[in-house]
Amino acid sequence: MKNLVLASVASLALLGACNQGGDSAGQNADEAVNATQDAASGVVGQTSAATMGANSVDGFVTGLATGNLYELEAAKVAADKATDADVKALAAMIDKDHTAAGEKLAAAAPAAAPNVAIPTTLDERRKGLIDNLKAATAADFDKVYLEQQVAAHNETLTLLNGFSDNTDAPALATLARELVPTVTAHRDRAKALLDAMA
Known part of the structure; x- marks a missing residue:
């Protein structure tokens, strides 16, 4: 079922990207591939956040x-x-808000999860998202950024809500609950701006 959902989302993103237009066939193809990668990343991220991240201290901190x-x-x-x-x-x-969130995680994680190293570099999936942002044309950038932000914040909300009642690391569960309103506000603002572009 997950493969079917992933394939459907990727196909829809590819079709939507192909209809965006552009300066050349090559540029259109690149934009279509990037849009498909971004859409697939959202599905993968949601699944990962709901399974690995929300169910383990290591997965939560890393995610x-x-x-x-x-x-x-x-x-x-x-x-x-x-x-x-x-x-x-x-x-x-x-x-501003994610700088503060990173500081809170860095303060809470060593005591709550002493055996978990906090990542300091992006994983390959998120590197791909950044590459796609950098590759977006000036005309398309705002839309691409907002679409990524809605998906990324939905992923984070899945992670936070899934971990918020964790009893193995109560300090991290408290942090998860504390971050939900801020992450929700970011997601809602990105979605409102994206809707206004439609």
């Missing part, structure tokens, strides 16, 4: 830290490439 690193890197790219003032403002808010 939250890596997601946070992605958010900070994507916000930097958006600060340079976004053309819409509201998108730039969202990126600045995400940068």
Whole structure:
């Protein structure tokens, strides 16, 4: 079933990307591939957050830290490439809030999960998302960024909500509950801006 969902999402993203237009057949093909990768990443991330991340201390710390690193890197790219003032403002808010979230995780994790190393680099999936952001044209960047943000924040919410009642690491469960409103606000703002573009 997961493969069917993944294939359906990838097909829809590919069709949507092909209809966006562009300067050349090569550019259209690149945009289609990037859109498909982003859509597939969202499905993979949701599944990972719901299974591995929400069910283990190691998975939670790794998932939250890596997601946070992605958010900070994507916000930097958006600060340079976004053309819409509201998108730039969202990126600045995400940068500020995810910097604070990273600091809270760094403070809580050593005592709550002493055997878990907090990642300091992006995984390959999120590197691909950043590459796709960097490759987006000026005309498409804001939409690509917002679509990634909605998917990434949905993934993080799945992780946070799934871990929020964990009894093995109560300090991390408290952090998960504390971060839910901020992550929800980011997701909702990205979705509102994306809807306004439609």
